[in-house]
Amino acid sequence: MWRKIEEKVFYYLMIISTVSLGLLLVLIVATIVYRGLPYLSWEMISQTPKGGYYFGREGGILNAIIGSLYLSSGAVIIALVISLPVSLAMNIHLKRRKKLVNGLRFILDLLWGIPSIVYGAFGFTLMIYLGIKASLLAGIITVAFFILPIMIRSMDEVMKNVPLSLIESAFALGSTRSEVAFKVMVRQTFPGIITAVLLAFGRGIGDVAAVLFTTGYTDNIPTSLMQQTATLPLAVFFQLGSPIPEVQNRAYAAALILTIIILVVSISTRYFGKRFRKTLIK
Amino acid sequence: MALKLRKFKDQFSSLWIKISLFFVVLLPVVITLSLLYKSMFVLETNGLKELLFSSVWRPLAGQFGFWPFIISSLWVTILGLLITTPICMFSAIFLTQYSSSRLLRFMQPVIDILAGIPSVIYGVWGILIIVPMVGRYLAPLFGIESTGFSILAGGLVLSVMLIPFILNVLIEVFKTVPVELSEASLSLGATKWQTIKFVVVRKSFAGIISAFGLGLSRAFGETIAVLMVVGNVVGLPKSIFDPGYPLPALIANNYGEMLSIPMYDSALMFAALILLVVVMFFNFLSRLAIIRLEKKA
Numbered sequence: 001m002w003r004k005i006e007e008k009v010f011y012y013l014m015i016i017s018t019v020s021l022g023l024l025l026v027l028i029v030a031t032i033v034y035r036g037l038p039y040l041s042w043e044m045i046s047q048t049p050k051g052g053y054y055f056g057r058e059g060g061i062l063n064a065i066i067g068s069l070y071l072s073s074g075a076v077i078i079a080l081v082i083s084l085p086v087s088l089a090m091n092i093h094l095k096r097r098k099k100l101v102n103g104l105r106f107i108l109d110l111l112w113g114i115p116s117i118v119y120g121a122f123g124f125t126l127m128i129y130l131g132i133k134a135s136l137l138a139g140i141i142t143v144a145f146f147i148l149p150i151m152i153r154s155m156d157e158v159m160k161n162v163p164l165s166l167i168e169s170a171f172a173l174g175s176t177r178s179e180v181a182f183k184v185m186v187r188q189t190f191p192g193i194i195t196a197v198l199l200a201f202g203r204g205i206g207d208v209a210a211v212l213f214t215t216g217y218t219d220n221i222p223t224s225l226m227q228q229t230a231t232l233p234l235a236v237f238f239q240l241g242s243p244i245p246e247v248q249n250r251a252y253a254a255a256l257i258l259t260i261i262i263l264v265v266s267i268s269t270r271y272f273g274k275r276f277r278k279t280l281i282k
Numbered sequence: 283m284a285l286k287l288r289k290f291k292d293q294f295s296s297l298w299i300k301i302s303l304f305f306v307v308l309l310p311v312v313i314t315l316s317l318l319y320k321s322m323f324v325l326e327t328n329g330l331k332e333l334l335f336s337s338v339w340r341p342l343a344g345q346f347g348f349w350p351f352i353i354s355s356l357w358v359t360i361l362g363l364l365i366t367t368p369i370c371m372f373s374a375i376f377l378t379q380y381s382s383s384r385l386l387r388f389m390q391p392v393i394d395i396l397a398g399i400p401s402v403i404y405g406v407w408g409i410l411i412i413v414p415m416v417g418r419y420l421a422p423l424f425g426i427e428s429t430g431f432s433i434l435a436g437g438l439v440l441s442v443m444l445i446p447f448i449l450n451v452l453i454e455v456f457k458t459v460p461v462e463l464s465e466a467s468l469s470l471g472a473t474k475w476q477t478i479k480f481v482v483v484r485k486s487f488a489g490i491i492s493a494f495g496l497g498l499s500r501a502f503g504e505t506i507a508v509l510m511v512v513g514n515v516v517g518l519p520k521s522i523f524d525p526g527y528p529l530p531a532l533i534a535n536n537y538g539e540m541l542s543i544p545m546y547d548s549a550l551m552f553a554a555l556i557l558l559v560v561v562m563f564f565n566f567l568s569r570l571a572i573i574r575l576e577k578k579a
Contacts, residue, residue: 007475014376017369021389021449024442025396028407035410085299086306093299104306106569111310113496113565114558115503117530121554122313124537125320145309152306176288178295199398206400209505209530213537233402237506240406255406259399266398270391 029259036256039249045257049219054239054247061254064235066221068261070136071211071231072204075143076197079151082144084193087155088181092167105156111149117209119146124213137225139215146210147200154199158192159185191273198269202262208233232258314558321552324545333552339516346549348556350518354433354526357519358508359501361437363494366444371490374452379464379478386453397446405510408439413511421523428523431513436526439511440501448497451572455489456482458575489575495568499561505530529553 044060053059090101123142132138162185170180186193208231216228217238232254239251324333328346336347377386416438417430459482467477483490513525514535533550 003473003476007473010372010475011380013368014372014380017372018376018381018389020369021373021396021445022392024445025392027411028396028399028403028442031407031410032403082302082305085295085302089299089303093296102573104303106573107307107310109569110562110565111306113499113561114310114313115500115505115530115561117503117505117533118313118317118554118558118561121533121551122316125316125551129316148306148309176292178292179288181295202398206398206402208400208402209534212534233400233506236402236406237510240409240510252406255403259403262398262400262403263395266391266395 029263032252032255032259035249035252036254036259039253040256041253044250044253048221053219054242055244061230061232061235061250061257063219063221064230064232064254065257067136067215067229068205068232068258070222071139071143071215071229072201074136074140074225075147075204076151076201078140078144079148079200080197083148083151083155083196084186087152087159088185090152090156091159091162092181092185093177095164095167105153108149108153108156112153115209116146116207117212120210120213123210127214133226134214134216134228135226136215136222136229139211139229139231140225142210142214143204143207146207147204150203151196151200154196155189155193158189158196162188194272195269198265198272202265202269205231205265206233206258206262208237232261314555317551317555317558321548321555323548324552327545333549334556337518341543341546341549344545346545346552348529348553350516351527351529351532351553352556353518354512355502355528355530357433357522357526358436358440358512358528359498361433361522362440362444362501363498365437365441366448366497367494369441370445370448370452370493374449374456375478375482378453378456379474379482393446393449397450401443401504401507402510404439404443405507408435408507408511412438416523424523426521426523429513429525431511431525432523433512433519433526434522436508436512436528437522439507440504443504443507444497444501447500448493451493451496452490455486455493455572455575458489459485486575488571492568492571492575495564495571499564499568502564503530503557503561505534509534529557533557 041060043058045065046062047058047060048063049061050057050059086104090104094101094104119142123138123145126141127134127138166184166188167180170184175183211231211234215231215234217230217234218228219230220227222229236251236254236258239247239254242248242251324346327344333346333348334352335349336345337349338345338347339350377389412435413430415430416432416435417428420434421428421430421432463485464477464481467481468474472480508528509531512528512531514527514531515525516527519526533553536546536550
């Protein structure tokens, strides 16, 4: 008797918590939309802050939107240059050396776990050491460090599952290792690579702690790598700290813009993942 | 000629790979060493014991006691974990043991999107929903006055942020339990719930602990969302309705001003080092446990 009641109670508890996950997502997005939408205007996304913007006068946050896109794209490109060869090597060149590859995976997982604020502090130290001022470049480098393990491990997870026979047949036909890597492996795991890139892009665009000390903040759209730049999450954070209600409302609108970008990235990650899967050799 | 070109390409890519691999292996070492190097200054003048366990925080006088910040960090982290634990466990068990695979496929994007929401958005949401909830409803319930910007608000926001992270690991862990094992239990007459309690959970116990270990290190380093709702007042918090000041918030809030005082700079780098060491420690143990588990499965 009690056994049945216990089972029922826990069954409903489980259903409640699973449903609450979906509700939580809806609640978060709805809150942001509800508070942000009334203040979202074309002006917000098409103009940079004008004089007196931070006292509630006109202007928008185009500088932060463009800055964030620059920052995250730059970081993804740098991270791709390092992460692609590493994940290829782990699954082709070092395929036979299981212990070494597993050790690498372990190190990468540890790197993934390091909080972004620590990357921020490290990036700042590095910046001082190299003599660069707070700039788009310093931010890009810091974010690149931060998303590197994410990219390598996500690509690696896909490449791990490519059948060994496919690689071996390519070798048997006389391909060099780089040909196997770029003409077979990259093509075969293309959806996975896109997914990894988009995942890292989303992480990079949403993070504050890593860029807090390294990018500075400016009302202008950066025209060179050595200039300071605004980022969207920082724009949300700074404007929310203002005592003026108009500026706070704009922070909600900026939060909405950021949420929309993240949702678009999330959804396109799924879409690309499915779409490119058609061309694979099974 | 063509062969030479192919060989050249191969050698070039090998070199590129070697450089990248070297870089990746070197990165954690360089991060640790540079933080250690930077914090040597404050370590030499104040001593490790005093830095960790003193609660006197007077940066201008050169006294850096991190105890209030460490305590705040611990409070927020443990609270976040406690709140998130039942939700994660129940959902993970439901999604892997009870529900159809269609529901799991439907929930996966929900979990992924929750995981992808930037922490600053969680912070904004926390200010709009959690902080008023704590200030207006939860605190008066216990007869306490609170602005809402408190340890509890930090813990609540953290618990929401941790859900997708821990849940993903838990789902993977429960998937490693062999179906034959639960089938054997069921065929002996155990109910579904008994099977889960005595077979599935027990079998994956190490994995469950490490999922929460990973969550713990994630929570310990979370900066901006917690910073926005936790109040940031230096001092030892007496209850969960008091404001706190966790380590990551300390670093983030003071970075601009400290450059003029070298000792302050060094102290904040030491704070980053504490974060790094704690996070690495829990990550290390949890990952090790997960690897063991996967080997057995």
